[in-house]
Amino acid sequence: MKRPGRDEDPDRLYTVTGGRSRSNSDAFDLVTLVVSESQPTPGMQSEHASILRICSSPTAVVEIASDLNLPVSIVRILLGDLHAAGRITARHPRTTATAADRLPDPEILKQVLVGLRNL
């Protein structure tokens, strides 16, 4: 007997990723913007095809997860597949001037302030 859970059926998630539960790297930030570089092809896994359609304009990882109704970690695995196949490109966030900086680059913060004031 299994207690009915409210969460997504784990079997489905297992199938979507071909049994993988973690991605090789954390290359995809929540706000990495993903852009498709090719059209979906016949026979392609449906989640991969959906991502290519969604990312015809730049779309953040977290938006893709929301659209597909899948956990972010699963979407990262799917994106890794597409990236390895050269079907998407990723625009990663840049917040600091150097990797050692703990705080965001003042120049980027200035841009954010201007943007917020113009809202």
Added chain:
Amino acid sequence: MDSATSDLTGTRPPLHSTAANGLKIVIVGGFGVGKTTMVRSVSDIRPLNTEETMTRAGEGVDDTTNVESKTTTTIAFDFGRISLNDTTVLYLFGAPGQERFWFLWDRLFTGTLGAVVLVDTRRLVDSWYAIDRLEQHGMPFIVARNDFGGPHYSAEEVREALDLSEDVPLIECDARSRESSKEVLITLVNHLYRLSSSARENAP
């Protein structure tokens, strides 16, 4: 846009094709404190929802079995989006401040510019934990008091109840108002700017 795409993305307008830099700000607060309301007030899009799961091994191991127990943590969060210019997009996340959420902080919110702790003065205790954890993570934040009517406490009283240091900005807001929520974000980014510029001046 073809119909297959709009089925997936709803009515969300696409980002500019030159969009290249996604930034994050997190709004943390207890249940019902107005996080989603604030995201909705300033977002270009209707707030979306997603979740992340994390499986941890060895928590609460049951000695009577030899099976390693695993616990799965699921955290749901809301988010919205503001296009700041042709290349920069700010994502706002509304995140629950409860204990299990912090297990996922590093995985989800590394690289966050800063945080807003949204508080309800009727339930200040709810935000103690979030403030502790942000301090531990070295994540700069401000505190915004969402006005729910209720009894009025002075800024000093709130600051004292939260044990907030003098250099953390504390402001009042109405999360339903776009102008007020915008002001909260501007206060946070101004605070970050001051911290970041003074860190550079003091750098060797």
